[in-house]
Amino acid sequence: MLYYRRKILLATLEVFGGKLTAKQLQKLLFLFSRGQEIKAYDFVPYYYGCFSFQANQDIVILGNQGLLTIKETEHGRFIELVKSCNYLATLDLFDQQAMLKLKSKYEKMSQMDLIKYTYVKFPFYAINSRIASDILSKDEIEIVNRQRRHIEGVKLFTIGYEGITLETYLKRLIINDIHLLCDVRRNAYSQKYGFSKTQLEKACVGLNIAYIHIPELGIESQKRQDLKSQKDYDILFDEYEKTTLKNNQESLLKIRTLLDRYERVALTCFEKNPMQCHRSRIAKALLSLSNNLEFKAI
Incomplete structure (x- = not known):
């Protein structure tokens, strides 16, 4: 049984002739997802513009399953369907129509045309591009540069990855500089x-x-096994402050030094709720070491 998002990936390949470069496929999936209320894939601004780590992983998995082949050539990486199976018909009617519209609008664009189009149309996704200056005009580059976040001042953040995709997580880091x-x-x-x-x-x-x-500064996993209420978390973290944090002052001072160097630093762990994660106690300890240090949970 295929995940629905992988059906979209396979249908994209199929509709566009069964063979695309990896960059073409990423750009087409990006453009397709823009029209979805609940996006099949999320993207970050990467080396060649919009990039989905999840889509890249799905390509590898589908290759291992024998549904497509991945070929490295001197002209780039090509993704090719092993055989056509009318994947388009496995999508809901709205996505079928959207996929055919995607084909009509972009099937004649080359890889470079697609890259430039996404850079111009969605300049935020070009901020980390290695080739933007080679394919965009001076005015277009200026628009891209205005998408970059430059926030002054030392600030400490905390972030958990529970319940969100890697791409969403990374975009929170980017947006908060x-x-x-x-x-x-x-x-x-x-x-x-x-x-x-x-x-x-x-x-x-x-x-x-x-x-x-x-x-x-981490907590042993076995200590977290039977936590059922906020009180359980509080008891654990009180102990954590008296033991792990007290015994690892050098690590805390290391982070404090890194704050001076990098200015905007995020502490990360799993839990969505910072009050159910020890990173909140690390943040508390760092705030006690610094006067007027700003703090934000993201």
């Missing part, structure tokens, strides 16, 4: 795609956000 992501999980591994240490660090680097893992 985060310069450093400080991962305070004891074990920086996640079953949720994109949030294990290597994946998350790679994604951040591609967005010009530094990443550091400080496991010394």
Whole structure:
């Protein structure tokens, strides 16, 4: 059984002749998703504009399942359907119509045409592009540059990834002009795609956000097994303040030094609610070390 979003990906390939470059497929999925109320894929501004990590992962999975092939050539990466199975018919009627409209509007555009079109139409997604200056006019580049966030002043943030996609998470970092992501999980591994240490660090680097893992400030997973109420969390975190935080002052001072260097730093862990995550106690400790340090949960 295929996830619906993967049906959209396969239908896009099918409607556009069964073979596209990876960049073409990303741009077409982006343009298709703009018309969806609940988007199949979300995107971030990456090396060549709008990019979905989830779509990229789905391509790999569908390749492993034998539904498409991935070929690296001197002209780029090509994604090709193994066979046509009328994937378009598996979409709901609204998405079928939207897909045919997408074909009508963009089927004659080359890869570079699609890239430039998305840069001009959606300049925010070109802010980290490696090629924007080569394909856009001076005025168009100026519009892209105005999309960049430049916020002055030292500020501490906290963010959890529970219940959101990697792309949504990363866009929150971009919008808040985060310069450093400080991962305070004891074990920086996640079953949720994109949030294990290597994946998350790679994604951040591609967005010009530094990443550091400080496991010394994490909480052992077994201590979190039987938490049922906010009172349970509070008891755990009170103990955490008296033990882990007290015994790892060097790590706290390290983050304080990093705040001076990077200015806008986010502490990250899993929980959506900061009051049910130890990162809130780390933030509290850092605020006690600094006069007038601003703080925000995002």
